[in-house]
Amino acid sequence: MQIIDSIKQNVLDNKYQDSLSIANAHYNIGELYRYSVLGDSAYYHYHKAEKIYKNLKKNLSIAKTLYGIAVIQKNEKDLTGSEITSIEAISLLGLLNETNEVRKYKAFIYNNLGLVFRQLEQYDESVSYYKKAIELKKKLKGNNLRTINNSKNNLALSYKNAGNYKLALNYYNQLLNGDDLKKERRGVYALVLDNYAHTLYLSKHYEKLPKLYFQALRISDSIQENGYNSIIINQHLAEYFNYKNDKKSAKYYAYKAKDIAEQYHNDDLLKSLLLLSEIEEGNVAAMYSKEYIKLNDSLQKNERSIRNKFARIRFETNQIEQENIRIAKERMWLLILSVVIVISSFLLYLVITQRNRNKELKFIQKQQETNEEIYNLMLSQNESIEEARTLEKRRISEELHDGVLGRLFGTRLSLDSLNMSNDAEAIKTRGQYIDELKIIEQDIRKVSHELNTNFVSGSGFIDIIKTFLETQTIAYKLGYKLEHDDTIHWDDVSNKTKIHIYRIIQESLHNIYKHASATQVNISFKLKNNVICLIMSDNGSGFDVNKVKSGIGLKNMNSRINEINGNINITSEKDAGTTVTIEAPIT
Incomplete structure (x- = not known):
């Protein structure tokens, strides 16, 4: 912690005036915090370093920083965020020449993606990324057996979770038979041995059980004071003895796992509580089930809180504010351009419409x-x-x-x-x-x-209508009846009104012939309150007035009746004919 404080003090005292030096300092602080399991502090300094590296266009440094952020996001269960950050880092590395360092970080990022997809239970993708990581690690300079074995162990675990026990056992045998784990990494060896034993259990090969579990537990207890790695071994032993219906042994190892896991209050404790709810009976089982649900909710809230904290960190930096200002300006210009285009389009539309x-x-x-x-x-x-x-x-x-x-x-x-x-x-x-x-x-x-006395004034218009009806009804094969009120003085009616009435009758007859399949049409002229009322009805098929679309004929009729300040009403029923009523003022 003294090293961290020293580096932070250097940053705060502005001893590193060079931007690259400042970025490197933030990156180093982030690395130290990450290995100290201080995720939010590590994320803050990684984020600071990332922004400076981006300004300096240091793609390799950006990718390394993004890898650190992706690992933190994965550890804090922000799996989607970790995946996105990892892909961004891989994309940046793809732009660089394939140096040993570039290859190394590609392998690390692929391994992290494998861990992400394993937690998402998408095992095919997880296996694919682990294999890519192993292939790249084999090409690295120097002795990389340790990091290769780490990826192989992860690969075997994904195979086990996916139910491909044969391949999982094959990789576990490779790891257990090597000298690297037996001699130099006894703690990892105990975990691999436990996973190997658990794979045998899942594949229903019980011959070597529980001997292998006990061997793994002894190794783990001999090298670790806190016994953290023994949690999962005790859980597997409890699971095994519960299957063998040895409740006493099952409870012993389940409670032992829970007691150790309570020191860390994480997913291992969650698994222990679930296991006890399955092993115990009655009220005790119900109690552990409730504790499991409560802890699960608490962990989920904590994960959401951490993700929200990460989001706040990103938006609290000056670089993000500057970026937002730039984006706002771009959006403003885009909005102005959009408004200009819309107004221009509207004006063009008005011109075309007016023409x-x-x-x-x-x-x-x-x-x-x-x-x-x-x-x-x-x-x-x-x-x-x-x-x-x-x-x-x-x-x-x-x-x-x-x-x-x-x-x-x-x-x-x-x-x-x-x-x-x-x-x-x-x-x-x-x-x-x-x-x-x-x-x-x-x-x-x-x-x-x-x-020696003249006919009734205006009788000429009715004669015109009668002559037209006689001609058209013969052509349309219709019977007709014409009634007219002699009190209508057609000489007082404007030619414009008479023309429109004539054309409306003409259009109506055409529609009756074309659509109605009628045999009779009745036409009457009446005068009501100085308003000429024309009623045309037929005995045709009729139609649904609400559903039929207005054709050119109907539009023309409406246009004509509007020209003379009149009203038109069309009523119709299926198989009951159609009635067109027109009211036109004389003046």
């Missing part, structure tokens, strides 16, 4: 002018017909008045002269003739007067 609208308005205007011209021609033609009718009526009236009435008047005078006779029968007969002639005279005068 299309102008074209549409010009087309509508031209269509209206054409309609006006057509209707005026129709009215002119109808006026010529009406003028001919009026002349013919006047001729007939004059002929009736000057011819027939003159003759009848002379006859009446002759009969009056015969009235001199005093014969009662003659007088009576003559009187009857005279009265009858008077009646005829009155009737003829009435007819003459009516013939």
